[in-house]
Amino acid sequence: xxxPTPRHGSKCDGAGFDAAQAASSVxxxxxxxxxxxxxxxxxxxGSPSIExxxxxxxxxxxxxxxxxxxxxxxxxxxxxMHVITANKxxxxxxxxxxxxxxxxxxxxxxxxxxxxxxxPVFNLVRETLPAVTIRGFRGVVNSTTNHILSxxxxxxxxxxxxxxxxxxxxxxxxxxxxxxxxxxAAKTAALANVLLDADLTPQRVDREGLTAASGAxxxxxxxxxxxxKLVATATCHADGHDPLAILDDQxxxxxxxxxxxGRIVITERDGGLEKTAYALVSDLVTxxxxxxxxx
Amino acid sequence: xxxPTPRHGSKCDGAGFDAAQAASSVxxxxxxxxxxxxxxxxxxxGSPSIExxxxxxxxxxxxxxxxxxxxxxxxxxxxxMHVITANKxxxxxxxxxxxxxxxxxxxxxxxxxxxxxxxPVFNLVRETLPAVTIRGFRGVVNSTTNHILSxxxxxxxxxxxxxxxxxxxxxxxxxxxxxxxxxxAAKTAALANVLLDADLTPQRVDREGLTAASGAxxxxxxxxxxxxKLVATATCHADGHDPLAILDDQxxxxxxxxxxxGRIVITERDGGLEKTAYALVSDLVTxxxxxxxxx
Numbered sequence: 001x002x003x004p005t006p007r008h009g010s011k012c013d014g015a016g017f018d019a020a021q022a023a024s025s026v027x028x029x030x031x032x033x034x035x036x037x038x039x040x041x042x043x044x045x046g047s048p049s050i051e052x053x054x055x056x057x058x059x060x061x062x063x064x065x066x067x068x069x070x071x072x073x074x075x076x077x078x079x080x081m082h083v084i085t086a087n088k089x090x091x092x093x094x095x096x097x098x099x100x101x102x103x104x105x106x107x108x109x110x111x112x113x114x115x116x117x118x119x120p121v122f123n124l125v126r127e128t129l130p131a132v133t134i135r136g137f138r139g140v141v142n143s144t145t146n147h148i149l150s151x152x153x154x155x156x157x158x159x160x161x162x163x164x165x166x167x168x169x170x171x172x173x174x175x176x177x178x179x180x181x182x183x184x185a186a187k188t189a190a191l192a193n194v195l196l197d198a199d200l201t202p203q204r205v206d207r208e209g210l211t212a213a214s215g216a217x218x219x220x221x222x223x224x225x226x227x228x229k230l231v232a233t234a235t236c237h238a239d240g241h242d243p244l245a246i247l248d249d250q251x252x253x254x255x256x257x258x259x260x261x262g263r264i265v266i267t268e269r270d271g272g273l274e275k276t277a278y279a280l281v282s283d284l285v286t287x288x289x290x291x292x293x294x295x
Numbered sequence: 296x297x298x299p300t301p302r303h304g305s306k307c308d309g310a311g312f313d314a315a316q317a318a319s320s321v322x323x324x325x326x327x328x329x330x331x332x333x334x335x336x337x338x339x340x341g342s343p344s345i346e347x348x349x350x351x352x353x354x355x356x357x358x359x360x361x362x363x364x365x366x367x368x369x370x371x372x373x374x375x376m377h378v379i380t381a382n383k384x385x386x387x388x389x390x391x392x393x394x395x396x397x398x399x400x401x402x403x404x405x406x407x408x409x410x411x412x413x414x415p416v417f418n419l420v421r422e423t424l425p426a427v428t429i430r431g432f433r434g435v436v437n438s439t440t441n442h443i444l445s446x447x448x449x450x451x452x453x454x455x456x457x458x459x460x461x462x463x464x465x466x467x468x469x470x471x472x473x474x475x476x477x478x479x480a481a482k483t484a485a486l487a488n489v490l491l492d493a494d495l496t497p498q499r500v501d502r503e504g505l506t507a508a509s510g511a512x513x514x515x516x517x518x519x520x521x522x523x524k525l526v527a528t529a530t531c532h533a534d535g536h537d538p539l540a541i542l543d544d545q546x547x548x549x550x551x552x553x554x555x556x557g558r559i560v561i562t563e564r565d566g567g568l569e570k571t572a573y574a575l576v577s578d579l580v581t582x583x584x585x586x587x588x589x590x
Contacts, residue, residue, distance in 0.1 A: 054582055056575055084578040086571050108582050113574025116547045119563040120423035123577065125551070127422040128415035132553045139549035146547070195551070235552065252411045252441070254434035255564070256420070256490070257530065258427045260573050262565025268414040269550070270557025276381050278555050279408025280351055282418065283379040287349055287403050293588045 001052050004041030006059075009033045012041060014050035038068060039075050046079020057085035063182045063202060066093030073098055077105045086113030088183075091190035093201050115141055115187045118261050122194055130285040132278075134195040136235030141187045144171045144178035145210055145230045152218040153227070158210070181209035181230060188232040196236055296347050299336030301354075304328045307336060309345035333363060334370050341374020352380035358477045358497060361388030368393055372400045381408030383478075386485035388496050410436055410482045413556055417489055425580040427573075429490040431530030436482045439466045439473035440505055440525045447510040448517050476504035476525065483527040491531055 003022055004010040009031035011022055022032055036044070038059075045052035055076035059069050066089035073090045076083045083102070090098055091111050102109035115121050116139075125134060140146050144165060151161035162179075165171040177183050185205040192198035210230065218228040253267040268275070298317055299305040304326035306317055317327055331339070333354075340347035350371035354364050361384035368385045371378045378397070385393055386406050397404035410416050411434075420429060435441050439460060446456035457474075460466040472478050480500040487493035505525065513523040548562040563570070 053586075054579065056579070058575075082582045084575055084582065086574055108585055110578035110581055112578050113571050116549060116561075116563045117570030118573030118575075118577055119547070119561060119570070120419065120577070121549055121561065123423040123581070124415065124419065124561060128418040129553065129556065132556055134551055134553050136552040137549055138552075139547070141547050141549060143547060191549075232549075252414070252434070252436050252438060253560075254411060254416055254432055254436060254486075254527075255562075256429055257431040257433075258424065258429050260569055261424065261427055262563070262570065265548075265560070265562035265564060266411075266414060266416065266419060267550075267560035267562070268411045268557070269560060274555055275412030275414070275557065276408045278413030279381055280353075280379055280413075282413055282415070283405035283407050284349065284351070286405055286418070287377045287379065290403055291348075 001050050002041065002045040003032055004036060004038050004045075005032060006038065010036040010041045012036075012044050012050060038072060042072060042075040042081075043079060046076065046081050052079075052081055054082040054084060057083060057087055057090075059087060061087055061089045061177075061186065063177060063186060066090060066201075070094050070098070073109065074101065077101045077107060077109075080105060080107065082108040082110075084108075084110050087111070088114035088186045088190045091194055092186040093189070095190065095193035096199055111190070114190050115139075119264055121191070125195055128282070130282055136233070137191055137195065138231055138233040139187075139191075140229050141232045142178055142181075142184045142230060144175060145181075145184070147171075148179075148210060149214065149218050149228055149230070152215040153222050155219070158212060158215055179210050181207040184230055184232045188234055191232070192234040196234060198234070296345050297336065297340040298327055299331060299333050299340075300327060301333065305331040305336045307331075307339050307345060333367060337367060337370040337376075338374060341371065341376050347374075347376055349377040349379060352378060352382055352385075354382060356382055356384045356472075356481065358472060358481060361385060361496075365389050365393070368404065369396065372396045372402060372404075375400060375402065377403040378405070379403075380406045382406070383409035383481045383485045386489055387481040388484070390485065390488035391494055406485070409485050410434075414559055416486070420490055423577070425577055431528070432486055432490065433526055433528040434482075434486075435524050436527045437473055437476075437479045437525055439470060440476075440479070442466075443474075443505060444509065444513050444523055444525070447513040448522070450514070453505070453507060453510055474505050476502040479525055479527045483529055486527070487529040491529060493529070 001014055001016050002012040008026045011017065011032040026032060042055060044050065055072065057069055057072050059072065061069065069085060069087040069089040070093060073083045073085065091114055098109055112118060112120065112123050147165055148158065148161045152158065162171060162175060166173065171178060182202060185202040185207045188205045189200040189202045192200050214228065221228040253265060255263055255265045257263050296309055296311050297307040303321045306312065306327040321327060337350060339345065350367065352364055352367050354367065356364065364380060364382040364384040365388060368378045368380065386409055393404055407413060407415065407418050442460055443453065443456045447453065457466060457470060461468065461470065466473060477497060480502045481497040483500045484495040484497045487495050509523065516523040548560060550558055550560045552558050
């Protein structure tokens with residue numbers, strides 16, 4: 001029922017329209033309709049004449065403010081719409097306030113794509129780990145820097161690794177958000193806000209990006225049997241850090257080969273009987289949820 | 296409302312009773328009540344005088360037949376009860392038939408604990424990967440053999456590694472189900488039946504366990520920069536296999552430190568734009584499910 005765009009005009013029609021046709025007309029360079037601010041478009045889509053059900057928000061992020069996504073999310077809630085976004089801004093800058101607004105409006109606020117694309121992270125915790133407390137996380141969550149570090153290990157120069165990735169469309173024309181660690185900091189804030197009940201912004205995350213010295217560090221790490229990684233991490237309690245090396249001793253892991261998500265690996269680093277008991281608790285909660293849903 | 300046991304008698308009481316007190320009396324060596332076959336106990340628990348809601352099935356597995364768990368599951372479905380089990384037998388030997396029986400009875404059939412304890416595997420796919428096709432899997436899913444292989448790498452002898460693990464309570468007194476690969480084969484069959492719509496039994500899975508030669512193989516693998524693993528794998532299409540080495544290039548990974556499940560790692564091996572798009576689809580399905588649940 002609606003496609004608001006910043007440069008190709010906006011189309012809103014309560015009767016619905018053909019999205020593929022609209023995309024073709026944008027590709028031909030035609031405007032979708034009259035220019036309309038995104039906030040006006042969202043209000044119109046939520047109005048009684050259209051009553052759009054869900055806003056799918058996909059704007060680029062201003063790392064200083066989390067905007068314009070936060071305002072879009074807020075306007076959609078006010079109009080009674082559910083919100084889905086692949087944008088990390090709202091969860092990184094304003095999760096606590098937005099989650100409360102969604103609850104009050106009786107709508108969903110979902111952002112699985114904010115970290116690790118469609119691999120379930122937030123959904124994993126919410127849907128499959130009932131009664132589990134998350135005490136912290138460590139992750140490699142920025143593809144551009146991990147790609148560059150892997151290229152540096154193979155002996156490529158920083159400049160050529162970056163240029164190749166820009167040519168491949170992996171890195172942005174302005175890759176500083178990735179290189180300087182801002183993307184990882186925003187994801188760290190989003191994960192901490194949602195999983196650890198923190199109230200962070202990306203600016204409050206300790207941040208170390210890649211530099212001209214990263215190549216030498218990556219190669220000397222390899223020579224020492226280690227690997228240099230840009231790691232996003234937060235803990236509720238300060239603990240010593242273990243290396244990311246996995247699958248020693250009782251660790252279990254399972255790799256699923258899927259369409260469209262490619263290969264997903266889930267690893268259990270600490271096995272044990274109480275973990276088996278948790279499986280039964282988890283299934284019991286599933287049964288209870290199904291019984292409640294049927295009532 | 297009920298605790299049927301094979302050696303300590305059975306207690307069934309529709310008014311409910313204190314489970315901790317019952318456990319204490321078993322620990323003191325007292326019988327819970329009169330001896331009753333497990334099937335008679337399940338029928339009694341499902342009868343109108345008790346109407347138990349869920350059977351939690353935790354018997355040991357006969358690897359030749361999948362029993363007695365399969366008969367227990369079947370009796371519970373016939374009595375209108377949901378079934379939760381940490382036993383891999385029912386899913387490994389009779390998933391297709393049991394899933395159909397559960398559907399007909401309008402009850403749930405859940406067995407998250409059958410693979411990787413309470414780490415979500417079956418729940419992960421069912422609850423967080425809507426519209427995803429699983430094309431195959433590879434996993435390290437048996438703790439005893441992975442523990443032994445890690446000990447062999449460190450130079451321990453097979454016999455001493457096994458003895459230590461039996462002393463630690465990790466391996467069974469008769470560890471042959473683990474060592475000979477039967478446990479992994481049963482998990483492979485269960486995963487293939489549920490995730491790939493196969494109709495396998497553990498006997499039909501190609502199986503290679505640990506032998507006296509495993510120590511030498513594990514140490515020569517380490518010397519070559521590799522590691523020997525007992526891998527459970529199945530694919531819908533025959534493909535070449537990659538090493539389990541992860542996190543190259545665009546791979547992302549996130550480790551969650553949780554209670555009670557310890558450290559859980561989820562890895563996205565193949566990033567990309569279509570994976571971000573899938574995140575939006577996944578969230579959209581979640582919104583649709585919530586809307587439907589509210590109706």
